[in-house]
Amino acid sequence: MGSRLRELRQARRLSQRELAKRAGVTNSTISLIEQNSVSPSVSSLKKILDALPVSISTFFAGDEPAPPHHFYKASELTEIGDGHLSWRLVAARRAERRMSIIHERYPPGADSGEEMLEHDGEEGGVVIAGRIELTVGDEVEELGPGDAYYFDSRLPHRFRNRGSEECVIVSANSPPSFAEGGHEQHHV
Incomplete structure (x- = not known):
């Protein structure tokens, strides 16, 4: 890095x-x-x-766009986490992507950061395993397996794993906040 x-x-x-x-x-x-x-x-x-x-x-991922293909092996997902959190992006180098799909892993104690995140778009996800505390604006909710979320990403938000086991989430956001193809938007 x-x-x-x-x-x-x-x-x-x-x-x-x-x-x-x-x-x-x-x-x-x-x-x-x-x-x-x-x-x-x-x-x-x-x-x-x-x-x-x-x-x-x-x-x-580097600057090289990849030719589009339809299937991605686990080894082809691009790690964009911080070394503690794992956020693996599907089709990171696909030009003209219109959404971001992310396989997220939060180990116990993981936190997206004390500073609340805000960006354009919408995002949603489903908790696959473990538990996550999600703050959106003034609301705080703990979600478990099968629970889901969907919100306007311009609202301040934060993810924290306060539990003792890893939390796994599959999420999506649109427009693609982890952008390629010249669009410099971000989401973390």
């Missing part, structure tokens, strides 16, 4: 200090990430990539 961030920062001729200023993080945060001494939270990584601007899927 560190070398990829350094490569993208240098390609845009930004110093660590300038990128930190644009992203609203400390200079030492950028330095530690680039040295692979720390893994940023998903929300921190999003802020940094928004400052470049680079989509999360481009950051992890």
Whole structure:
């Protein structure tokens, strides 16, 4: 992750200090990430990539669009999580994608970040295993296997696994927040 961030920062001729200023993080945060001494939270990584601007899927998958195909093996899903959370994106490099489908895994104690997430679009998902605490606006609900959610993504939201077992979710959002094909929208 560190070398990829350094490569993208240098390609845009930004110093660590300038990128930190644009992203609203400390200079030492950028330095530690680039040295692979720390893994940023998903929300921190999003802020940094928004400052470049680079989509999360481009950051992890590279810039090459893939020819469309209909089936994806588990090994072909693109990991866009933060090293603690696992978010595996289906068809990450497919150009002109109109939605994002994500296989999410939250280990016990995992959190999408203290800073609530907000972005354009809608999202929904179904809990496959475990439990997740989902905050949307002022509402907080704990969801378990078979429970689902659907909301306007412009509302502040946060995912937390307060349980003792891994939570698995299959989610979708539209428009694709982990974008390819030149659209630089993000969701984490």
